[in-house]
Amino acid sequence: KTLxxxxxxxxxxxxxxxxxxxxxxxxxxxxGDGLLAVVREAASPAS
Incomplete structure (x- = not known):
């Protein structure tokens, strides 16, 4: 549920x-910091 x-x-x-x-x-x-980094990376456009 959390994920x-x-x-x-x-x-x-x-x-x-x-x-x-x-x-x-x-x-x-x-x-927290690790989760935010993963969310940020997933939201960034693929290069």
Whole structure:
């Protein structure tokens, strides 16, 4: 459910990630930057 929600809303900030079901302060601290990097990379046009 959490991954589907991340894929649907395309969070761009740590605050956006906090709105995702299943992401709380500890998961945000542990995985937040990595998740945001993956979302950013997936959203960028292919080169």
């Amino acid at each position: 589907r929600e991340i894929a649907a809303i395309h969070p761009r900030t740590r605050g956006d990630l906090m709105l995702v079901h299943g992401i709380g302060p500890s998961k945000l601290e542990k995985y």
